[in-house]
Amino acid sequence: DGGITQSPKYLFRKEGQNVTLSCEQNLNHDAMYWYRQDPGQGLRLIYYSQIVNDFQKGDIAEGYSVSREKKESFPLTVTSAQKNPTAFYLCASNDSGQGKQPQHFGDGTRLSIL
């Protein structure tokens, strides 16, 4: 079945460490997104990519980095510069070339600090 796969489901980060969250989709979508979800808040956009080898900062990009070397993959790195990384991270994708379409989400990665 087509979908978005995020891994790992749980991730722990030590102080000063960079960690990378994986996001893979087999929906043939052009656009991919990373969001952060904190309790009591709406999803906040970290980075997005509309096409391979191109990506743009979202509203809260500081302390994060991404790459988009393949259409189906959009990994997110949480760097040591992100001082409050504990959150639920969600990856999404949609077909941006077909007018406005809903974003479809993976099941998230929960990141915690050791």
Add this chain to the structure above:
Amino acid sequence: GESVGLHLPTLSVQEGDNSIINCAYSNSASDYFIWYKQESGKGPQFIIDIRSNMDKRQGQRVTVLLNKTVKHLSLQIAATQPGDSAVYFCAENIAGGYQKVTFGTGTKLQVIP
């Protein structure tokens, strides 16, 4: 600033009754709206969407109503079931160079058996 919000943080409904979840939006430039369902520990699941040229759209057991005059969006769930228990949030698509979506904080729906 422009924002999407929900009127009720928690809604308790008896099994079999209809549920109505409301959402207010403030950006008159928004032309596409989406409802998502999120179960604990999972990602949001698309339920239904509506474009601004429509007032109503129906799916299986769900109906979305859009009132552009008062900038109000609602999700109606018919014959609510225990499996409907989740957090529901609306999102608005603000016109722009990319599909920037602003998400509401969510309403928790509790179905009482």
